[in-house]
Amino acid sequence: MMEVWHHDLETAPASGPFVVTLGTFDGVHAGHRELLQVASGRAKALGHRAAVVTFDPHPAVVVAPERRPKLLMTLDQRLAAFEAEAMDLAWVIPFSRTFSELSPMDFLDRLERILSPVELHVGRAFCFGRDRSGTVETLEAWGAAHGCRVHTLALRAPDGGRLSSTRIREALDLGDAEGAAQLLGHPYTLTGVVVEGDRRGRHLGFPTANLAWEQEQLPANGVYVTEVVLPHHGGMHLGLTNVGEKPTFDGRRLTVETHLPGFEGDLYGARLSVRFLHRIRGEAKFASVDELRVQIGQDVAEGWAWWKAHKA
Ligand SMILES: Cc1cc2nc3c(=O)[nH]c(=O)nc-3n(C[C@H](O)[C@H](O)[C@H](O)COP(=O)(O)O)c2cc1C
Ligand SMILES: Nc1ncnc2c1ncn2[C@@H]1O[C@H](COP(=O)(O)OP(=O)(O)O)[C@@H](O)[C@H]1O
Incomplete structure (x- = not known):
């Protein structure tokens, strides 16, 4: 059984170590699944548990409501997809204005205290923290200083093009x-x-x-x-x-x-x-x-x- 948290950063209990993957994961598309599978596979190999850290509501709802996307999945569907990929913990961070204003380093320091990540797995385009100023490079620098391996995955569609929730919405808008x-x-x-x-x-x-x-x-x-x-x-x-x-x-x-x-x-x-x-x-x-x-x-x-x- 996958454990589900709805804690914010203040109330989440320290309970690592975990192999961690991070993202909004709307639609849990083929690339998301690959990322989840790599994380759960690595967790097994290392004898740790696998955690997915995700956000609800969708960050755009809070930071850019005029550009909010139409969501492809309910939170329940997202959680079921995480469980199907053998995640041990899904941490649904309540996405708020205050949370969105955390600096990338503050977020990572909190994450470390709570989950003690031994490895982090993210898509190559992953951005996080205030003004989306944290990038894969930020993660890599932080990981090197904290003994946490950072693994990034280039998400590619079968046709070689973008693999993103946005592209899926575009296909559906066309009836494809x-x-x-x-x-x-x-x-x-x-x-x-x-x-x-x-x-x-x-x-x-x-x-x-x-x-x-x-x-x-x-x-x-x-x-x-x-x-x-x-x-x-x-x-x-x-x-x-x-x-x-x-x-x-x-x-x-x-x-x-x-x-x-x-x-x-x-x-x-x-x-x-x-x-x-x-x-x-x-x-x-x-x-x-x-x-x-x-x-x-x-x-x-x-x-x-x-x-x-x-x-x-
Ligand atoms: C396969 C299928 C195709 C349909 N195509 C159209 C359509 O092209 N234009 C339209 O006005 N209604 C279309 N309908 C909707 C019918 O008008 C609708 O099923 C009917 O009004 C019954 O509505 P109700 O379930 O609310 O009683 C289609 C329904 C089905 C099942
Ligand atoms: N083959 C079928 N396909 C879809 N619904 C069916 C079928 N056979 C029976 N039903 C039942 O009939 C209801 C639909 O009848 P319909 O006259 O279209 O009423 P409504 O306008 O309330 O949808 C469905 O909700 C379902 O309970």
């Missing part, structure tokens, strides 16, 4: 589900409880589970092939998910709703994970409900074809 999945190492996933919609779906012939999603970032409006984890229904199910405002019905509210071909049952109140695999088309305003019905029928056929070609 495959691109996002490649950078994440798994499909982009929305989680949440099924809530009531307008109760129109069943009359249309295509009931849809309306998701009260918890993440901030959505894929671009449109219709997607998704894979849906249904609780108590035995694993993955094909989904056709519409992200949008339902212009055919002059909708204004953004919704995420999924038709599950072949599924029968009540999903209200159930928690679903909707994994975005492939975008079929943009959302359209149809002249009649019949035209929309025909189109959704074609979407389902296309969804099955895609599923058979890629998943079966």
Whole structure:
């Protein structure tokens, strides 16, 4: 079991030594996972425990709210991903104005007292401390003086380009589900409880589970092939998910709703994970409900074809 702290620097107990990795880790993408794996592997090899130090809320929420990114993960999802990578401790530092004003050296001195890091693992672009003035070079100089090895990892995407949470948000903004999945190492996933919609779906012939999603970032409006984890229904199910405002019905509210071909049952109140695999088309305003019905029928056929070609 991974231990989780929500302590600030004043209340965290001294409990090292640890192999430590540091970062915001939004999305826990393929590069983040590599970093976590290196840290947990080194901890095992050295006979120490592995700690991930992360921040919540996202630093930008506090220091640059006008540039705050739409988050790819909830804190719970982030913690689950840390646990899956065999971290022994996740320390979620409450990110505040005061914390953001600590100098890099003050932060590192506190970190040393609390975690006694034997090794630090960070991405090459990692910045920290007041005005983001601490860099990998700062860490290396500090490590050399304190007997702590600093290991940096250059995060590269499979196509050789940037591997960053920002690039994943950009791919999702374009509806590029495959691109996002490649950078994440798994499909982009929305989680949440099924809530009531307008109760129109069943009359249309295509009931849809309306998701009260918890993440901030959505894929671009449109219709997607998704894979849906249904609780108590035995694993993955094909989904056709519409992200949008339902212009055919002059909708204004953004919704995420999924038709599950072949599924029968009540999903209200159930928690679903909707994994975005492939975008079929943009959302359209149809002249009649019949035209929309025909189109959704074609979407389902296309969804099955895609599923058979890629998943079966
Ligand atoms: C595969 C799929 C594609 C859809 N495409 C569109 C679309 O292009 N335009 C639109 O206005 N609504 C679209 N919808 C949304 C339907 O209008 C919606 O499911 C219907 O209004 C039922 O809403 P309700 O669940 O709130 O009752 C789509 C729904 C599904 C499942
Ligand atoms: N194949 C299916 N795909 C999606 N939801 C289904 C399916 N079969 C039954 N349901 C149930 O029907 C509900 C959706 O019906 P719908 O008429 O669209 O109502 P609402 O507007 O409340 O979403 C879902 O929340 C779920 O409980």
